[in-house]
Amino acid sequence: MADEPDSIVLRYLRSIDQRLDRMQDRLTDLTARVSSLVDQMSGLRTDIVQIRHQLDRFDGRLQRIEKRLDLIEA
Incomplete structure (x- = not known):
């Protein structure tokens, strides 16, 4: 009988321990996925900055064209 409580505790x-191992595996997976998302977000921010820059250039060119054609006041 004395052995039985030990075996139950064990x-x-x-x-x-098995649950902790599974949780550790899931946490490692989630960490990798979040890191990947952070990298993708960084790339998206870079793309957005480039697009905004291009739009600013197009806006400037459009304003110059409108001025030349007297479509807007100078």
């Missing part, structure tokens, strides 16, 4: 400890 079984619970093993179960807890």
Whole structure:
């Protein structure tokens, strides 16, 4: 009878250890995924800055064209 509580405790400890291992695996996976998302967001921000720059250039060119054609006041 004295061995039985130890084996029950050991079984619970093993179960807890297995759960912790699974949680660690999931946490590692989630960390990698979040890191990937951060990298993608950084790339998107860079793309947005480039697009804004191009739009600013187009806006300037459009304003010059409108001035030349007297479509807007100078």
